């Protein structure tokens with residue numbers, strides 16, 4: 001059996017990866033070896049059988065013995081360890097959740113329900129670096145890859161509603177702490193049915209602006225508010241999250257010429273599901289039924305939600321989708337701008353298809 005090293009299994013993405021690998025019985029297919037940068041020598045996670053104690057994730061000699069390494073440790077670890085490992089002559093497969101290597105010419109961005117052909121071609125060509133995509137981009141493609149596969153897409157505008165988990169575990173905690181502070185501030189007024197709504201509003205707004213409001217991670221309130229900027233500035237006024245949407249979509253699908261993808265990326269107070277409002281310019285007027293067919297048949301997880309109020313509010317929300325692999329897309333309709341303009345709304349769990357799931361599936365593909 002191949003030896004697969006798993007680095008960063010205790011973090012948020014790593015923990016979701018462990019859950020999914022256990023649920024899919026992946027550990028039957030390889031010998032896992034767990035590595036940590038801080039807890040070498042500790043007990044490995046429970047996978048239903050004996051495993052060696054946790055190894056040192058910075059020890060190149062131990063890593064060199066592995067056939068495959070899956071890293072959920074983050075970009076700094078990749079920057080430090082990956083080049084040293086390759087320089088030491090390691091020829092194994094590197095599968096990574098971090099963005100560090102994504103746009104390298106020798107790396108493939110993995111999202112196999114969408115780009116299995118690209119992955120297979122790369123494996124045949126001897127590519128060894130397989131990197132998980134940006135969560136927003138991966139979730140968008142899980143939803144609308146069918147339209148790209150038909151060659152119908154001229155451009156896509158993405159307006160995102162991104163969850164706290166995309167920023168990290170500490171940020172998720174901070175969001176809940178902010179919700180608690182807001183709830184506490186309004187509690188007595190809320191409990192009094194005779195209180196005035198503008199007094200409740202004043203209590204909430206005063207709390208959001210209070211210097212004691214917990215904003216260590218986000219710098220500003222997210223609960224009862226939003227943050228219209230994700231990641232660093234890059235070029236032409238775009239944030240890095242917005243920039244990734246274009247470059248990664250085109251790399252994942254290997255599109256030539258490139259299809260423009262751009263929009264506004266916004267953090268909202270959801271826990272782990274990213275949502276996106278999409279405007280899609282089609283190359284020609286395609287009947288809505290054909291659009292829905294192409295979308296719905298493109299993979300086993302995308303689900304077309306009928307464009308009714310009842311179905312939309314129940315099935316197109318983070319509350320409904322959280323913790324599940326399904327990627328619903330709904331509100332599909334032609335827009336007033338013309339019959340080539342399509343509007344849609346999609347939701348997906350960013351810790352699953354946006355992070356852990358493509359990585360565990362890539363391990364299985366290599367082992368096939």
Ligand code: HSE
Nearest residue numbers: 134135136162166167
């Ligand atoms: N950059 C994403 C976000 C995380 O901040 O939501 C996953 O790629």
